Amino acid sequence: MEANKLRIADLLHGADYNPEQWLDHPDILARDIELMKEAHCNVVSMGMFSWSMLEPEEGNYQFEWLESVINNLYNNGIYTFLSTPSGARPHWLAKKYPEVLRVEKNRVRNLFGLRHNHCYTSPAYREKVAQINGELAKRFANHPGVLLWHLSNEYGGECHCPLCQEAFRNWLKQKYQTLDALNDAWWTTFWSHRYTSWDQIESPAPHGEMMLHGLNLDWYRFVSHQTLDFVKWEKDSVKSYNPELPVTINMMYYFYGINYFDTKDLIDIVSWDSYPVWHKAGTTDLEIGCDTAMMHDIMRSIKNEPFLLMESTPSMTNWQNVAKLKKPGMHMLSSMQAVAHGSNSVQYFQWRKSRGASEKFHGAVVDHYGKSDTRVFREVSELGQRLEGLTPLTKTCNQAQVAILFDWENRWAIDDMQGPRNIGMHYKETVQQHYKAFWKMGIPTDFVDMSCDISKYKVLVAPMMYLLRNGFEQKIKAFVEAGGTLITTYWSGIVNETDLCYLEGTPHGLMDVVGLRSEEIDGLFDGETNSASATTSSWLTQSESYTCSELCDLIIPSTAKTLMTYNEDFYTNQPALTVNSFGQGQAYYIATKFEDKFYDDFYAQVLEELGIKRPLDTALPEGIIITDREGYLFIQNFNREAVIIPALPTSCHLIDGDKDIHHDFTLNPFEVLIVHN
Amino acid sequence: MEANKLRIADLLHGADYNPEQWLDHPDILARDIELMKEAHCNVVSMGMFSWSMLEPEEGNYQFEWLESVINNLYNNGIYTFLSTPSGARPHWLAKKYPEVLRVEKNRVRNLFGLRHNHCYTSPAYREKVAQINGELAKRFANHPGVLLWHLSNEYGGECHCPLCQEAFRNWLKQKYQTLDALNDAWWTTFWSHRYTSWDQIESPAPHGEMMLHGLNLDWYRFVSHQTLDFVKWEKDSVKSYNPELPVTINMMYYFYGINYFDTKDLIDIVSWDSYPVWHKAGTTDLEIGCDTAMMHDIMRSIKNEPFLLMESTPSMTNWQNVAKLKKPGMHMLSSMQAVAHGSNSVQYFQWRKSRGASEKFHGAVVDHYGKSDTRVFREVSELGQRLEGLTPLTKTCNQAQVAILFDWENRWAIDDMQGPRNIGMHYKETVQQHYKAFWKMGIPTDFVDMSCDISKYKVLVAPMMYLLRNGFEQKIKAFVEAGGTLITTYWSGIVNETDLCYLEGTPHGLMDVVGLRSEEIDGLFDGETNSASATTSSWLTQSESYTCSELCDLIIPSTAKTLMTYNEDFYTNQPALTVNSFGQGQAYYIATKFEDKFYDDFYAQVLEELGIKRPLDTALPEGIIITDREGYLFIQNFNREAVIIPALPTSCHLIDGDKDIHHDFTLNPFEVLIVHN
């Protein structure tokens, strides 16, 4: 993030702060500032749930309390991210303008309640939001303590009201121009579903249409579009008084309803709310760390800039199945992991636990107990102190030669398919299997979708490209021709942008690049497996065989060379892994879903051949992950036990603390070390 | 099927064909005909999803494209089954006549969408269907290429709209005449539910009445009746222009909502759509084969004539949990199995995969790829060629001495019971345990319901006759008295036609036939078992004991002889299997649900005593099934491995191929051999 985005150079440390809940406790508000300083906090997010206190009745704005808090904080060295209040509307608004409440898929309008319960199309909602946003901007957009606009809160959800139906139809008209074009694109002749008038179109419904995949896909696109259009509306409403004050929206974990890549040019800074289920039964913290790391990398990749960790918990997450405590050290590790992957902040929801309502047991910096002599407060303070020493990091950003394709439109389309495996295609999990191999080696990776430029990378990993957006095959072709290395898999190039099957062979547009054609694909039940082994001519010989599952593509190579073949079922000896030379580059095709070990071995060889090096050429114990933020290496112990790390090269120097890293040294459970190389 | 039913003598081979999806691709339509000939196809089903193309706006009929396709096919030796289009109505119809859309149990009217979404009562729907059917009949009923009317598609579902409520009340008035009669029949005094006016009667609803079993049962009957009344309406609408052209409806796998036995006199030919989950995890292809065989036998039994396999897949079924490929040979086996049980056709859904919408990945003869050099196309062609040599089979039909009772009304009543086992009575599965014993021995069986004539059989197997329709006990009595052998079980003769319990002892009306009375019945939890062993006086001594589960009837024999007794719990040594002589016949009573092996051993002995012989007196390996179609024996290998078959008697001769069957020979995985004996 550059200076014109956020006015300060420090790493940020702070929390969502909801003083409106405590206005009748001035002692508590005063104590908060003392405690924030004790915890080394320099920022709060405020206002996201304050509408009913900021405008208790229509047009009656009460901003004094907010200004007073902002001033007090600023006078104590604490900045404010100011939120627009649209994430939770007041009762009077819903009572006066019922259209602001959402209509669900069943076409029943919600009652007032919860948070995500407003129609993004409603003119009434847009108007009232713009009014209060404008008033807030007028008062605060030039306040020296206000650093950033935090638009609304965790945008999401959909509405099926008549206003949204109309907006959807208009969006379709603009996209398709004619009903014939729409009928063709959605293949409505099947089951006699041809539309003969625009007003016959209805959003998907459990008691109406739900199997017309073209409709479903366009509905996903429309909902994402309409939500981001609302974001733009809010952004415009606050930019008028100070166009320089940047805006962010706080995004969510692999959120489904918004194509986050489409926020790239809309917002100034990316931020997100991270709530991993650390210490979850049946898995390891290493696995959870990988899942979180991938999300951090996606967030950084949207703008290819540092992002903000807008929310996290210093302790338990009350809405998860089991609210486990973070074990000692895990708060340091999980916070530093965010910084390692490009975050310029560590922030919490929330500063102080609410006394009532649904999140009162969510972990916070300050407990109901109210004092600082708690384990949680101590760990937060230690982190705050350490972050103060890492200011130079804010000017750096992770640099990748490897791009991984993770495409929201493809994700929507895959999940909506009927066949070949209705009990789970596992798109995200499959992408993550590939990612994990790189993450464990410490190789930086960016994420791209099909709208992104891929020409600058050396390697493109593109699993399960079911929906191949029109023209993306040309980008891939050019990429490989110019010397790039493509790794793709089964179930790629199957349908076009409106989910119509490509004719005359798959993977569409890439049969020459990969040098093969897919003839059939076999679905396996959960628990069913096959396996594959290297052919004698192959270089991949580390393991006798790798188990595979879920889907087995049966392919017919043309120019591709077979590296591995299946070991079981009627397709024994048919190819399971191939490589093809194309132009200056080469293209691998993985025909099935392998176990993790395959990806470790496979990518190690691919990278070796390409001369892409790991940040440290040291054999490290299991569970030790190195993340490279432009030369700053974060050495992270995801084990519950201490481990011995071999001496690091002399080129490395320690950024903080006083370990002797040039001899073998110990990393405690969940400990993080930062070195520069 | 006799000549007046279908004008040609050949076995049919073909597919659902949806050319309306490809009208703007004349090259593809032309290629289709070439490929059909290459695949040895002689029939297609057309028109079932074509309404929006046949009548794009009300009263504007566009039949030219259809006539052109029918003509082209006919000129190339391919016949047409012409479908009425009522299975999927066009948008304009639902928009103009909202009453055509169904109302669900919750009393909310559906939006337009999916297929089964029309009210069978609606006068508007009936009128528009009759109009287009009439137009189709006028144009095509005398076309030489049209062989059969395929009415609508997979009739089913129910509607709770005001029109249906009214029709239901009228149906009840006709049935019961007075409210007093209805109140008595449904036992409404319980819980103060007595009706005092006909308009108080509502169909079952989750937010209304759902525990009044008499009401539920009559609702099932009404829905079945109303659907078949609609079938009759459609039939009448097409018969006017050529009463000789036969009609069929394509039925579904053990479909619940229609009493298929009631179609006997309504339709000219029975047909059904078969989609077994071959190669399913956790079971064997032999088990799946048995389940499919039973459904084939039910279909043949409805009219006691050959039927048609109207739909099947040559490859994967996209709407199943996992879309597995049919392994090589399975397509031949599953198709020939249908013929073995009485089918005169093998047909597919569909000829060519659609480009879009919900069934685009359903296996078809022609893939999106578009050419014939695929494994699936080759296997279809091989089958087509083989079927051409089997023309004499169409004049034969399977002949049975054993009848098995499978009664739709009993099925509805059992599933709606409260007690004695609400986690599963498994009526169909229980009937199938009995069936399996005969199927594995190669003994032909017919299926009957309580409305059928049973006098012509030697053996009647009647498991769990919970609902004993009024008077059926007299048929059984006459049957046994005349020398028949009855096998019945626990939980028989419990309620009458309106689900009122019979008083004064059960099995009602049969206590003298079986020579016992049931006193209590114990429910067992899943996983709980008991077992039973032969008494010393018994002839059933093959096994030390047989495990039983689910339900244990505690019976008090009068004249019956005890053959087996329980081994555990407080009813140790009480009878578990009895036999009673009655008139010229005898009646067995099986008091509990045994493991499969019991039925194998038990029926082997029963048949031996009765002198009913297997079609081949040869010991065959596990997984080899022989099915006897009037002297044509289909020897089917349901194993994934090849097996050795002992030399067949010299009386057998091979129908096609050139194996030497009079010496030991090999059957490959899924191979089928047809011999005549």
Add this chain to the structure above:
Amino acid sequence: MEANKLRIADLLHGADYNPEQWLDHPDILARDIELMKEAHCNVVSMGMFSWSMLEPEEGNYQFEWLESVINNLYNNGIYTFLSTPSGARPHWLAKKYPEVLRVEKNRVRNLFGLRHNHCYTSPAYREKVAQINGELAKRFANHPGVLLWHLSNEYGGECHCPLCQEAFRNWLKQKYQTLDALNDAWWTTFWSHRYTSWDQIESPAPHGEMMLHGLNLDWYRFVSHQTLDFVKWEKDSVKSYNPELPVTINMMYYFYGINYFDTKDLIDIVSWDSYPVWHKAGTTDLEIGCDTAMMHDIMRSIKNEPFLLMESTPSMTNWQNVAKLKKPGMHMLSSMQAVAHGSNSVQYFQWRKSRGASEKFHGAVVDHYGKSDTRVFREVSELGQRLEGLTPLTKTCNQAQVAILFDWENRWAIDDMQGPRNIGMHYKETVQQHYKAFWKMGIPTDFVDMSCDISKYKVLVAPMMYLLRNGFEQKIKAFVEAGGTLITTYWSGIVNETDLCYLEGTPHGLMDVVGLRSEEIDGLFDGETNSASATTSSWLTQSESYTCSELCDLIIPSTAKTLMTYNEDFYTNQPALTVNSFGQGQAYYIATKFEDKFYDDFYAQVLEELGIKRPLDTALPEGIIITDREGYLFIQNFNREAVIIPALPTSCHLIDGDKDIHHDFTLNPFEVLIVHN
């Protein structure tokens, strides 16, 4: 129960009787009386489902049949509990006054159907109920055969109609007086939910508000209040003609929707309907016996007087997953268990099985078979005969020194929490773990809620007092100060009456009593465990360690002494069990959910220290339970096998039968012996 409550001194034995179903079978009605006498029955409950027969059309009362039955019974020595018919309204009533039907949470009004389907607020319903109740009272309240009013049937359920919304708002106005008070109490500032007008308040809804815990909790209270207000309405309507005739309501197994402790002053006699799943797979009859015993003890505790077992089954329960038969002897055991815990009756639903409708397979004294030569009838008769010999018992009642806290409001609040463990806090099960230790030792226990007087007990067991009603901490303090022994646990004193968290440390108000503060609580996944062992200074040394699970409280002792510490995770060696001296008493704090064995060992030691003795100082085999009803000891064998009981002290004498109990003797499976000590 004293004389002014029920006019007769005998133990009662009888059943729900529904003669209105058999009015056209006078032979059956006559036979019923013969059979009742054969079964030693002296009471029936009548009329609960008779409204449609008592008032077939509005205002047309037909009571002759009822009077005739009551007279016949009375002339044969059989008394009547007369039910008001409001538990199942007739069709005509719902048709004429639609407001009597319930509106569900989704704001959709039910159709007529089932039983619990009437609005307790509806003026129309109240009026029609009062009218027929008044007519019944006028006719029968002074009938010598009528012993008791049985108001309605199993009250329960909730309604969200506009009338109930209005009543709810009025109830809230009365409770909170101002909206500000309500907003503060519910902490509505969170998520901007502040109410600015009373009419913005709506009951919880899945499509509206459902996460505002203060609202949810008050809704539970309102529903319970409104239901009991309806009970009062019914009571008033029948008391006018004979204020001396007592009333009861038949309660249900751990029913959720009514705070049964609030019925204490409303009804004259407590009764309940008990349907344990005896012989359930995966558990033991001993466990089920404990669960049932606890419910009996709760029922007795409500008024601290004998209660009635109003319903039970002599055989199977048709609506359970599996309708198992009661094994021989279990009927005696389960019936006598009720008497042992304070019941003055054993009654059944129902006398004779209905012929139709949803409960026709529910076990009854008389089967559809209709005669008395059945196992069930024999076991019922044997019980009836034995009860006739136990008349003196009706004047006794169980006496306890130990009270266990089971609080409905706390239960509602715990189940509605978000965090710390959303997959199950198991409040009832946790309370039962404590109860079981006492039950197995034969120590009588009473149940209390936070409104009860606790000063008379020696021991108060109060697990998981999450919601500590305002002021209850003072009762506890006084109790311990005066010498009482308190046992409480983790997750106590967390929130106040409106679910607002207490500030400044927990357990609120009790930190001095228990001598510690809770800092954090860790949630464990299902299957995850920790364990704890005694510190060397502790007296609890029977076991090396006890497993614990679900929740681990991390506490900081001040004056408390640590008795046990954790063995695993980062809180190894932190306290898991403490004791604190406070005033004349002491307070134990159990920090985690232990396995059963812990409670056995722990309470054995606590009772020994307090000098509280078991009723018999004899080592008994596993599965033998002794229950002490004021000197009458019921020795109950919950095993399926016979066991040997050591000779009882000479102070014991047998109440019925002729065993020699002063030498070792055998108890058969499920046998019950009654001795006086």
